[in-house]
Amino acid sequence: MGGKYYISVDCEGAACVVGTPGETGLGRGDAWRYACRQASLEASAAAKALFDAGAERVIVWDSHGAGVNLEYDLMDPRCEILLGAGHRGRFVGLEPDFAGVLLIGYHAMAGSEGVLSHTYSSKAFRRYKLDGRPMGELAVDAAVAGEAGVPVLFCSGDDVLLREARELLGDVAAVETKKALSRTSALSRHPAAVCQEIYDTVLAAAREGARVPIFTLPKPLEVELIFQNALEAAMWSVPDRRGRPFESPDELTRRGEVESVRSLFNTALL
Numbered sequence: 001m002g003g004k005y006y007i008s009v010d011c012e013g014a015a016c017v018v019g020t021p022g023e024t025g026l027g028r029g030d031a032w033r034y035a036c037r038q039a040s041l042e043a044s045a046a047a048k049a050l051f052d053a054g055a056e057r058v059i060v061w062d063s064h065g066a067g068v069n070l071e072y073d074l075m076d077p078r079c080e081i082l083l084g085a086g087h088r089g090r091f092v093g094l095e096p097d098f099a100g101v102l103l104i105g106y107h108a109m110a111g112s113e114g115v116l117s118h119t120y121s122s123k124a125f126r127r128y129k130l131d132g133r134p135m136g137e138l139a140v141d142a143a144v145a146g147e148a149g150v151p152v153l154f155c156s157g158d159d160v161l162l163r164e165a166r167e168l169l170g171d172v173a174a175v176e177t178k179k180a181l182s183r184t185s186a187l188s189r190h191p192a193a194v195c196q197e198i199y200d201t202v203l204a205a206a207r208e209g210a211r212v213p214i215f216t217l218p219k220p221l222e223v224e225l226i227f228q229n230a231l232e233a234a235m236w237s238v239p240d241r242r243g244r245p246f247e248s249p250d251e252l253t254r255r256g257e258v259e260s261v262r263s264l265f266n267t268a269l270l
């Protein structure tokens with residue numbers, strides 16, 4: 001099977017990644033460096049499987065933080081790599097003729113028990129609700145891909161992330177990298193075993209042309225954001241679909257309706 005694929009690579013969900021206990025995110029120290037290396041190996045295993053299944057084009061997107069994390073020379077040399085920050089929107093260049101999106105190294109949503117769980121910013125958001133229910137980055141990215149007409153072919157992350165995936169995407173092909181014990185501890189599988197299973201699972205999914213239904217969110221889309229503190233809430237500046245600021249029902253909450261999930265990412269990131 002030929003085809004074009006888009007792999008978004010986050011770092012928190014990779015095998016043996018738990019961040020630095022005592023700190024909120026992944027940081028930029030040794031824990032981050034290890035996460036970048038393992039996420040690169042996992043993404044490369046997925047890319048190799050896609051090419052072995054006959055893919056003609058694979059874009060690997062370095063999507064964690066400011067977009068400069070992965071060890072690019074560990075990637076399969078046939079990949080194209082999207083990196084850095086300052087561009088607008090998520091999945092730049094994703095078109096309806098892509099056969100699938102793969103989400104590697106993803107983490108569970110804000111407020112859940114997953115390893116390094118958060119939605120976009122652990123500093124800003126306590127809960128991120130779309131269409132009336134809490135959602136994480138997996139849901140948002142699946143919906144952004146869905147709006148471009150592209151299904152999620154595969155995802156990987158901890159057991160909590162995989163439960164989110166099952167609820168949203170049914171029996172999407174997936175690999176569990178570790179079991180969350182807390183936000184900063186896990187019982188992980190061996191990094192090499194995870195890479196091998198990602199290769200095998202992606203190869204099978206791409207060969208079968210496994211098609212999970214395309215996931216979408218309603219248009220217009222109801223958004224409710226619960227912030228960690230009043231300052232973060234006051235600073236939220238994305239306009240609603242009429243160009244007005246979101247309502248503030250209380251000092252930690254902002255609520256509004258946007259045209260579509262993509263409208264949340266119309267401004268350049270960082």
Ligand SMILES: [Zn+2]
Nearest residue numbers: 010011064065
């Ligand atoms: Zn991340």
